Amino acid sequence: MSEHSDRTTQAAEPATDRGGADRATEAFVAHRNLLFTVAYEMLGSAADAEDVLQETWMRWVGVDPDTVRDPRAYLVRITTRQALMRLRTLRRRKETYVGPWLPEPLLTAPDVADDVELAEGVSMAMLLVLETLTPTERAVFVLREVFGLEYDEIAEAVGKNPVTVRQIAHRARNHVAARRPRGTVSRAENRTALAAFRRAVETGDLQNLLDLLAPDVVFLSDGGGVVQAALSPVTGAASVAGLLTAGLGRIAGSASVQAAQVNGHAALIVQIGGRIEGVIAVRTEDSLITGLYFVRNPEKLSRLEEETSLRRQ
16 A cells, blocks of 8 residues: 555544454555546646545545445545535636646656556646536546546436436537647657757757747746746747747756656656756657646645556556
């Protein structure tokens, strides 16, 4: 069991369970990584996903296991409902967020990258697309398209009837299809782009990196009003190149850059003086960088210290 799962179960474990794990605890631990993944995909925040799991656990320990036919489905239903409530709160919080909001990056194990659907679902680009859905649309899309739940299961989780859920799923699928990045992310192209970025950070030589920028590239940086970052999206190769020239010129030589798997894709973790300054992720299409995501908000960098396990089953 991970440190995070220890914290979740111990915080609310009733006295009758202290002598050993009962069936309810075993079921929760068995499905915990799945539940975290559901919550994270709905919220884009690991910290809030952990809070949702805490709330799920509090409700789960009050249920008689003998009355539950399918613990996995029951737990997913509780998690989804709690995440929906939290998502509505987050939306209000984001209205006053300083600068662009980016998902909280996760250091992920290699097996996440091997699961193409899961890796695409938790990618920075896809999580940003999901931000454009309503809370219910997001829940339905995630449960159907990523986790493959049946419509009747989703209906119970979101408090709608199956016919309505089918309509919501269709609407959400069309919405995402119109906004999601074109094509499939190429691992080789991402590695090439990140290698150029790494050389630019370490040497200050931007030429190889600039050659990879698409004409309509978009740069988003998230400082959360805590550290310096662009306060609005920067678009276009010339504008992004100018920003990178100024920014990388300041840290070239003083920064160390580590390649890592973040949200199921290759990314770079930037450190200065042994402290994590941010994580850089890219989106590539046709061998060119179309999206650059730089998370610098210190409150979002804690999950880069250890791997987070994500699961679809």
